[in-house]
Amino acid sequence: MNNSVSPHNSLVSVKNLSFSRGNKKIFNDISLEFERGKITAIMGPSGTGKTTLLKLIGGQLLPEQGFINVDGNDVHRLRRSDLFDLRKRMGMLFQSGALLTDMNVFDNVAFPLREHTKLPESMIRTLVLMKLQAVGLRGARNLMPNELSGGMARRIALARAIALDPMMIMYDEPFTGQDPISKGALVHLIKSLNTILGLTSIIVSHDVQETAAIADYIYVLSDGKVVGQGTPKEIEQSDSDWVQQFMTGAADGPAHFHYPARDYVDDLLSTGKRY
């Protein structure tokens, strides 16, 4: 554990991480720091392995090279039981919510409490209602997951993620597929939970405006590399073409609109021979 001392008060630090899927290099020697008590965002287009990064931090995937250190623990060198203990202190909000479909909202939020604590049912009830109140869905406790809208499901999942009072939460694309009102509610929730509960938040997202509005620090990833980093303001003023294209949403630029192909005219005029 000689990596436990990290600069500027990081809760999570990723060092020289490389990871491939098949022949595709998802991360190529990247290093990131996630400061305690702050909201750090990882942005980048779809398919840059942002979700993969969260799974690596959570110890669900093994890196090819490099370390990930969470609160002084080298995630991939922990024993299974220690990893599970560490995960009790890490909340994760999945893109789909990942609610257990055979239980109602109340039981979903109570799930981690019932699995990991021996609290009496009356105490669990109080805790669950408090968590549900925090996300504004105390009234929805008897609904089943299939009766929830996408935004509600994500808020319930958030209530579940904070059930064990974790030290950090990882958000996987929290804003994707949400209507403006739910988006606004989530932006507000993420920010306020971070402040009130003193959490450290990691947000993976490609929703530029929402993320930039609440993040303290942003990393922009592309092709397995960090192409830009800084506070939202610094990112906005970045002189990197790549970052500019991503932040403004231009169709063509360093990231090409077209999937690699041979010359267009050539392709049209060819007579269907095998390429």
Add this chain to the structure above:
Amino acid sequence: MIEFLQHLGKETHTSFTKLGRGTYFLLQTLNGIVSVVTRPRLLINQLYSVGVLSFLIITISGLFVGMVLGLQGYYILSDFGADETLGVMVAASLVRELGPVVSALLFAGRAGSALTAEIGLMKATEQLSGMEMMAVDPIKRIISPRFLAGIISMPLLAALFSAVGIIGGQIIGSGLLGVDEGAYWSQMQAKIDFQDDIINGIIKSLVFGFVASWIALFEGYDAIPTSEGVSRATTRTVVNSAFSILGLDFILTALMFGDN
């Protein structure tokens, strides 16, 4: 030719890695059974959905299989004037073979496919992954209780199948075709051996329950997490379970009944 060899090698490699994953999965599942014992609630829920919900299909199929056995047995046996041994024939066929085998096939179709689809969809909707991130081992929480429930349910379902089948044979044999009812039951009692027939039948159904549950759960757990992947996995569960059950039945029969 080279292409063929390449293909063959690739297929072999794929099958063996899958076998390895399956074995590892089985070991983890068996390991998880210890923690199921401390939480009987999980097991009881699964006994209900795997076992109790299969009652209807097992009962009805058992009844019809028994009735058909009664008919066919009567036609053949009466040619030799041996229609009084109908009870023996029906009971022996059911307890030794049809009970364990047919109920296992029905179990794979009814409960196995449901298990694969359930686990596969849980994987596709990130529920398994979500559990892992909540520091809950999905093998212990989800897989092991279902596995144990499958092994416990199978012999009970097979016994139910055989019992209902014997009654079905009796309804047809003595109710419709006029075999003496006393002979039906007494011949059966005299000829069916507890050790040779009943215990062996139970062993068979335990083996089938083990294999069918293992295949169903592993296919679900190993499914590609898309709708197509889950649908393929479900198909594979039914096909592979059927093959395994029938193949194992041959082997077990050869081992158990060889001396008679």
